[in-house]
Amino acid sequence: MRYLPLTDTDRSAMLDVVGAPSIEALFSDVPESARLPGLIEGLPLHASEMAVERHMQRLSDRNIAAGSAPFFLGAGAYRHHVPSSVDHLIQRGEFLTAYTPYQPEIAQGTLQMLFEFQSQVARLLECEVANASMYDGSTACWEAVVMARRITKRGKSLISAGLHPHYVSTINTMAGFTGDVIDYTAPVLDAAADDEALIASIDDETSCVVVQYPDILGRLPDLAAIAEAAHSKGALLIAVVTEPVALGAIKSPGELGADIVVGEGQSLGVGLQFGGPYLGLFATREKYLRQMPGRLCGQTTDAEGKRGFVLTLSTREQHIRREKATSNICTNSGLCALAFSIHMTLLGEAGLRALAAENHRLACLAADRLGAVPGVELVNTSFFNEFTLKLSGNASAAVKALADRQILAGVSLGRLYPDAPDIGGGLIVAVTETTTLEDIEALAAGLQEVLA
Amino acid sequence: MKVNPTGWNPTMPEEIANDAGAPLTTITGNRGLMLEEALIFEIGTTETTGVDLPAPAAGAPNRLGGLDRAESFGLPGLSEPETVRHYTRLSRQNYAIDCGIFPLGSCTMKHNPRLNEKVARMPGFGDVHPLQPESTVQGALAVIDELAEWLVTLTGMDAVAMSPKAGAHGELCGILCIRAALEARGDPREVVLVPESAHGTNPATAAFAGYRVEGIPATAEGRVDFEALKARLGPDVAAVMITNPNTCGLFERDMKAISDAVHAAGAFVYCDGANFNAIVGRVRPGDLGVDAMHINLHKTFSTPHGGGGPGSGPVVLSAALAPYAPLPFTVKQADGTISLIEEADVADHLPGSFGRMSAFSGQMGMFTRALAYILSHGADGLRQVSGDAVLNANYMLRSLEDLLDAPFGASGPCMHEALFSDASFAKGVSTLDVAKGLIDEGFHPMTMYFPLVVHGAMLIEPTECESKATLDQFIAAFRGIVERANAGDLGLTQAPLLAPRRRMDEATAARKPRLAWSPEAAA
Numbered sequence: 005m006r007y008l009p010l011t012d013t014d015r016s017a018m019l020d021v022v023g024a025p026s027i028e029a030l031f032s033d034v035p036e037s038a039r040l041p042g043l044i045e046g047l048p049l050h051a052s053e054m055a056v057e058r059h060m061q062r063l064s065d066r067n068i069a070a071g072s073a074p075f076f077l078g079a080g081a082y083r084h085h086v087p088s089s090v091d092h093l094i095q096r097g098e099f100l101t102a103y104t105p106y107q108p109e110i111a112q113g114t115l116q117m118l119f120e121f122q123s124q125v126a127r128l129l130e131c132e133v134a135n136a137s138m139y140d141g142s143t144a145c146w147e148a149v150v151m152a153r154r155i156t157k158r159g160k161s162l163i164s165a166g167l168h169p170h171y172v173s174t175i176n177t178m179a180g181f182t183g184d185v186i187d188y189t190a191p192v193l194d195a196a197a198d199d200e201a202l203i204a205s206i207d208d209e210t211s212c213v214v215v216q217y218p219d220i221l222g223r224l225p226d227l228a229a230i231a232e233a234a235h236s237k238g239a240l241l242i243a244v245v246t247e248p249v250a251l252g253a254i255k256s257p258g259e260l261g262a263d264i265v266v267g268e269g270q271s272l273g274v275g276l277q278f279g280g281p282y283l284g285l286f287a288t289r290e291k292y293l294r295q296m297p298g299r300l301c302g303q304t305t306d307a308e309g310k311r312g313f314v315l316t317l318s319t320r321e322q323h324i325r326r327e328k329a330t331s332n333i334c335t336n337s338g339l340c341a342l343a344f345s346i347h348m349t350l351l352g353e354a355g356l357r358a359l360a361a362e363n364h365r366l367a368c369l370a371a372d373r374l375g376a377v378p379g380v381e382l383v384n385t386s387f388f389n390e391f392t393l394k395l396s397g398n399a400s401a402a403v404k405a406l407a408d409r410q411i412l413a414g415v416s417l418g419r420l421y422p423d424a425p426d427i428g429g430g431l432i433v434a435v436t437e438t439t440t441l442e443d444i445e446a447l448a449a450g451l452q453e454v455l456a
Numbered sequence: 457m458k459v460n461p462t463g464w465n466p467t468m469p470e471e472i473a474n475d476a477g478a479p480l481t482t483i484t485g486n487r488g489l490m491l492e493e494a495l496i497f498e499i500g501t502t503e504t505t506g507v508d509l510p511a512p513a514a515g516a517p518n519r520l521g522g523l524d525r526a527e528s529f530g531l532p533g534l535s536e537p538e539t540v541r542h543y544t545r546l547s548r549q550n551y552a553i554d555c556g557i558f559p560l561g562s563c564t565m566k567h568n569p570r571l572n573e574k575v576a577r578m579p580g581f582g583d584v585h586p587l588q589p590e591s592t593v594q595g596a597l598a599v600i601d602e603l604a605e606w607l608v609t610l611t612g613m614d615a616v617a618m619s620p621k622a623g624a625h626g627e628l629c630g631i632l633c634i635r636a637a638l639e640a641r642g643d644p645r646e647v648v649l650v651p652e653s654a655h656g657t658n659p660a661t662a663a664f665a666g667y668r669v670e671g672i673p674a675t676a677e678g679r680v681d682f683e684a685l686k687a688r689l690g691p692d693v694a695a696v697m698i699t700n701p702n703t704c705g706l707f708e709r710d711m712k713a714i715s716d717a718v719h720a721a722g723a724f725v726y727c728d729g730a731n732f733n734a735i736v737g738r739v740r741p742g743d744l745g746v747d748a749m750h751i752n753l754h755k756t757f758s759t760p761h762g763g764g765g766p767g768s769g770p771v772v773l774s775a776a777l778a779p780y781a782p783l784p785f786t787v788k789q790a791d792g793t794i795s796l797i798e799e800a801d802v803a804d805h806l807p808g809s810f811g812r813m814s815a816f817s818g819q820m821g822m823f824t825r826a827l828a829y830i831l832s833h834g835a836d837g838l839r840q841v842s843g844d845a846v847l848n849a850n851y852m853l854r855s856l857e858d859l860l861d862a863p864f865g866a867s868g869p870c871m872h873e874a875l876f877s878d879a880s881f882a883k884g885v886s887t888l889d890v891a892k893g894l895i896d897e898g899f900h901p902m903t904m905y906f907p908l909v910v911h912g913a914m915l916i917e918p919t920e921c922e923s924k925a926t927l928d929q930f931i932a933a934f935r936g937i938v939e940r941a942n943a944g945d946l947g948l949t950q951a952p953l954l955a956p957r958r959r960m961d962e963a964t965a966a967r968k969p970r971l972a973w974s975p976e977a978a979a
Binding site for chain 2: 005006007008009010014015017018019021022023024027028029030031032033034035037038039040043044046047048049050051053055056057059060061062063064065066067068069070071072075077079080081083087089091092093094095096097098099100101102103104105106107108109110111112113114116117118119120122123124126127128130132133134136137139140141142143168169170171173174176177178180181182183224251252253254255256259268275276277278279280281282293299300301302303304305306307308310312314316317319321322323324325326327328329331332333334335336337338339340342346348349350351352353354355356357358359361362364365368371384385386387388403404407408412415419420422423437
């Protein structure tokens with residue numbers, strides 16, 4: 005077995021030291037009835053690297069990779085070009101194969117990276133503090149709702165219609181167990197989000213208002229007005245960003261008054277990976293710091309006065325506080341945070357702005373081209389790199405038909421909102437710097453064909 | 457005062473030691489190959505970029521609804537060579553499993569095969585969107601299905617929920633299944649029992665799911681006090697969370713009897729599977745009456761820890777809990793295709809499902825790696841994994857127990873980790889000092905001060921991936937340090953002396969948190 009260094013000679017020498025006749029004898033505390041005498045039946049035996057690679061390659065080949073077809077899916081996961089150096093650097097063994105930095109003297113690489121990550125995220129979102137990551141955007145979003153409840157001591161959350169329905173499902177699942185009250189209705193295909201209706205629903209029992217920006221349909225809600233209304237009722241605004249590249253073009257949620265900002269960091273550095281692992285972003289105001297979930301990395305000095313970094317404020321966390329912790333989270337998304345951070349460093353502000361501008365330029369082109377296809381109507385008045393089309397037919401059927409033509413057309417609202425057939429004509433289309441004019445033409449031609 | 461150009465050591469004295477031999481201080485703060493590195497905020501600028509993109513065109517269409525971000529937000533950039541150098545230099549300040557043994561108890565730091573990295577990056581896995589039509593992701597769904605089959609078979613359970621994102625998320629999944637099952641039978645209960653030796657995530661998870669947590673004591677030999685547990689069981693107890701093998705490194709001999717008693721009281725057994733590496737291929741938790749157990753793919757099945765994640769925590773379930781499993785999940789159809797069951801179809805397949813725990817379908821990038829690991833080992837290799845892991849831990853235990861107090865050394869063989877206390881150390885020397893002494897010897901220390909039931913605990917988990925030669929080196933170094941600790945050598949309280957950093961001022965870090973860079977803070 006290529007991953008096991010002990011030889012039989014080693015094993016027998018070690019058993020002598022241990023004073024056991026065999027490895028099996030070391031399992032004597034396991035009741036005999038629960039001990040398997042031999043190999044588990046029906047499972048294959050070990051395989052060579054070549055054989056395993058071949059098997060996995062065959063499985064991989066049964067998927068259509070996003071890069072091999074005109075590709076327009078978004079809705080919470082985005083395909084961007086990741087510079088080669090990002091993946092090279094995260095595969096350095098000292099990053100890849102390190103543990104959580106519990107011994108800071110020999111983990112400054114991870115710790116400094118996390119400090120830089122927190123600093124980058126705080127600046128991108130314009131919040132005072134960011135943590136060292138959560139599992140993903142959806143779980144970060146629920147943690148934000150719980151945190152708002154702790155701060156406001158209120159149990160009602162108002163969820164905007166534009167929040168990603170998987171995030172809504174996650175919140176509803178958890179609230180079903182915790183007793184939090186969730187106020188949510190699915191979106192309608194209007195050109196702009198109904199911010200006024202949302203604002204009218206905020207009352208004195210509202211703990212938080214959760215608003216995605218840009219929203220699931222690609223629209224840009226008026227966060228500033230919602231923040232003001234929430235604050236006037238003593239509620240917090242939780243802003244949710246599923247496409248951080250947008251913040252190279254549009255005002256940050258922090259600037260617009262959000263109290264907690266959570267996000268999905270996948271689109272920078274991480275890659276699609278069929279949904280995970282992704283990267284939860286979590287940032288807030290300094291005054292709420294001790295209510296935050298997740299790990300935090302802080303700057304300090306060592307015994308010689310040299311600057312260094314440590315995990316800190318762990319009295320909020322499960323390994324110290326146990327049942328009184330702010331969250332049960334332990335392992336988070338360290339390596340994805342590294343990928344995000346490296347990609348952000350390569351971009352810098354100038355690069356992020358250029359990337360966002362290129363996304364918006366291509367999205368505008370695509371919106372106009374696709375909106376001109378017979379039977380297709382552009383829903384949004386404003387958007388960043390993602391918008392919604394209203395098709396004359398059922399969008400789920402169109403997506404299937406286009407997939408048969410090797411075009412990955414977007415995300416149908418029928419897939420996301422199976423209980424809302426009235427918006428079944430909706431198709432969410434994302435356009436990034438990886439989208440070519442030929443791709444847009446292919447989708448336009450394909451849509452025309454399947455809708456005819 | 458000289459200013460250190462790297463930004464690392466601004467208070468460095470002007471006089472550089474220049475005695476014969478190696479200088480203690482240098483102009484740069486570097487010491488040979490031990491390289492200091494400034495923050496990106498100190499070396500980058502907002503104009504610099506390492507990515508070539510078209511310059512934004514003036515007068516381009518703008519549909520941003522008047523929300524243009526006008527102000528600079530101060531995000532520094534670096535060119536590609538500077539970026540590669542920055543992160544390479546940072547990486548060299550880390551210890552990692554690639555550098556040497558990483559014997560953190562309960563963490564299972566084993567080798568991360570590079571084949572798995574290659575496989576995870578195959579375009580059909582790395583570059584597919586989670587919402588692509590099913591017909592375009594059959595291979596990805598097959599990976600989930602195939603891995604699920606392995607996990608169910610290896611654990612002897614009925615079903616597995618694949619979507620949880622890490623161990624603690626898996627614990628939450630298991631506890632929510634239990635809650636859903638109890639609510640379905642109209643018997644909501646309030647209390648979850650957790651042994652004192654449990655990981656902190658166990659009580660935190662139970663509380664997060666809305667339960668009150670009560671402790672269960674341990675016996676003098678380091679196992680759950682079965683009599684105390686039995687006495688506490690009653691109609692208010694929803695579940696018992698047990699780690700097996702436990703965090704003292706021992707197998708819970710009474711596990712089956714515990715499960716039977718818990719079931720008789722109408723409650724469920726949650727098993728923390730963090731230590732599954734000790735028994736994989738040899739013992740099936742399903743045979744012990746377990747109802748739910750998470751499996752840390754980043755422990756037993758070797759997906760890289762990455763400096764703190766990502767993890768992946770599939771949860772195997774008994775027949776009693778399987779009907780309540782979360783969304784989404786895969787179903788193999790009669791024609792061999794695999795469907796992903798989401799909200800739209802759940803009523804037809806699993807009406808009792810408690811719902812969705814996160815967006816999309818779980819940690820695909822971890823599934824591919826774990827499956828490659830499992831296929832590489834096969835049934836025979838996995839059995840050898842647990843055997844060698846347990847042998848290595850017992851070798852460690854018996855090679856150190858003459859010098860160090862092993863509180864449960866007489867309780868029989870340990871499983872995959874060996875536990876020691878600080879009882880033999882002279883006054884003034886602590887477990888922390890011994891750990892820091894190991895750093896100077898070039899080793900990552902063991903887990904310190906956990907489990908809480910042992911004073912000054914040192915929990916050593918070598919894993920099956922260490923050769924006898926490596927273990928012997930580690931043992932020799934550890935023995936040397938323990939001899940110093942036992943003799944009261946207070947020099948250890950200054951360790952580490954040779955690492956990139958000396959001991960860190962953690963108290964100030966917590967009292968005056970500096971969690972993001974700012975020009976003022978750097979001054």
